[in-house]
Amino acid sequence: MRKVPKVPDSRRYLLGALAGFTLASRWGGALARTLLPATPAQTSGPFYPKLRPLDQDMDLTVVAGRPGRAKGQVIHVTGRVLDSNGKPVPGARIELWQANAGGRYDHPDDINPEPLDPNFQGFATQLTDAEGRYRFKTIKPGAYPMNPANPVNVRPPHIHLDVVAADQHLVTQMYFPGEKLNSQDRIFNAIKGSKDTVIARVIAPTPDIEPGASLLHFDIVLA
Incomplete structure (x- = not known):
């Protein structure tokens, strides 16, 4: 019976490393593609309200108790x-x-x-x-x-x-x-x-x- 030649340990390690690198790269690339870029932080500026209005709801175009509407688009x-x-x-x-x-x-x-x-x-x-x-x-x-x-x-x-x-x-x-x-x-x-x-x-x-x-x-x- 013909003997199957053994793969040297160094070569076996290299082949395994390359396979692992390929797999890691494939999965790493897939994971990287799923990550969303974070919204960058920016300064709050000098005009954060010192006194917040009593009316803080989602509609800024009107103020509770006032009949008018804000100017602008x-x-x-x-x-x-x-x-x-x-x-x-x-x-x-x-x-x-x-x-x-x-x-x-x-x-x-x-x-x-x-x-x-x-x-x-x-x-x-x-x-x-x-x-x-x-x-x-x-x-x-x-x-x-x-x-x-x-x-x-x-x-x-x-x-x-x-x-x-x-x-x-x-x-x-x-x-x-x-x-x-x-x-x-x-x-x-x-x-x-x-x-x-x-x-x-x-x-x-x-x-x-x-x-x-x-x-x-x-x-x-x-x-």
Whole structure:
């Protein structure tokens, strides 16, 4: 009977290592493809509300007890809070604050000469549902100079978001697509990696959206 030659230990180890490397690479690549890029952290800025409004519901276009509506283009911002594997994060607390349509915050340190809007809530908070979903109705904030006395650097329209879920905490900003000021903004340009992670997408309005309003989708991925 012909003897089957033995594979040297070194060669057997090499073949096993290569097979393991191939398998690990295949699975590693598959796992890497499933991970979502985390939403980058950004500064909360100097205008986080010092005095929160009594009305903090999801509709910022009206203030409880006032008959008017906020000035500006009405937008609905919807999305989900997800983990890096794409799983929804239920019960995450989201705080939202922003400037009004004139680019003015309801904050004592904002020296922007644009007037305040008494019908604009400016701040809201809610918890994500069982599917990690959230939704706010607001207005598109106006751009504003970082220093009104020297209006060279103008911040693009953006919305601040503070997200807390279990032991995770993220402060970020949502930007609008197609804004020329985005590429000129120092805070926006400081983002490492893809900047698409902080730009909302305009999607087709649902039947419950009022005429003239826009619907934007913005997912928040926690690292």
